[in-house]
Amino acid sequence: MKIQEEEKGNFAVIxxxxxxxxxxxxxxxxxxxxxxxxxxxxxxxxxxxKVEWMNSSGLGMLTAALTTIKKSQGELIITGATANIQNLxxxxxxxxxxxxxxxxxxxxxxN
Numbered sequence: 001m002k003i004q005e006e007e008k009g010n011f012a013v014i015x016x017x018x019x020x021x022x023x024x025x026x027x028x029x030x031x032x033x034x035x036x037x038x039x040x041x042x043x044x045x046x047x048x049x050k051v052e053w054m055n056s057s058g059l060g061m062l063t064a065a066l067t068t069i070k071k072s073q074g075e076l077i078i079t080g081a082t083a084n085i086q087n088l089x090x091x092x093x094x095x096x097x098x099x100x101x102x103x104x105x106x107x108x109x110x111n
Contacts (some may be wrong), residue, residue: 001025002050003032010111011077012041017050022057026064033065040073045107046111049080059088066097075099077107 002017014032036044046062048054062078069076077099081089089095101107 001028002085003028005032005036007041008045008104009108010041011045011108012036013044013045013047015047015050016044016106019052020058020061022055022061026057026061029061029066037069037072037074042069042072043077043111044069044074045077045079045082045104046085047076047104048082048085049103051080051082052087054085054088056088059092059094062098063094075111077101079104079107079111 001020001104004015004043006013006015012030013035017027033044045063066076079101080103081100086095086100089098099107
């Protein structure tokens with residue numbers, strides 16, 4: 001998994017790429033989430049545009065991040081989910097708990 005962070009307005013945008021399978025990916029991702037929260041960035045967009053594939057551990061990673069961010073009175077938005085990831089979110093009913101937008105720009109405009 002590849003991970004990058006940038007600021008856009010009052011949001012931290014964490015862009016993920018490659019295959020997301022939990023394990024060390026989850027550790028790296030959670031480190032980045034905590035880094036954002038510790039520096040006062042409570043609004044976080046996770047951009048999945050460059051994610052090729054995600055398994056159930058990857059979904060668990062996103063769910064754990066949502067819990068961590070909400071405990072800090074923050075907000076998590078998912079953008080760029082492929083059709084396969086959207087399907088996983090729908091099947092697991094996680095689409096009900098995540099704010100999902102097509103693009104980072106759409107997410108920024110809606111807030």
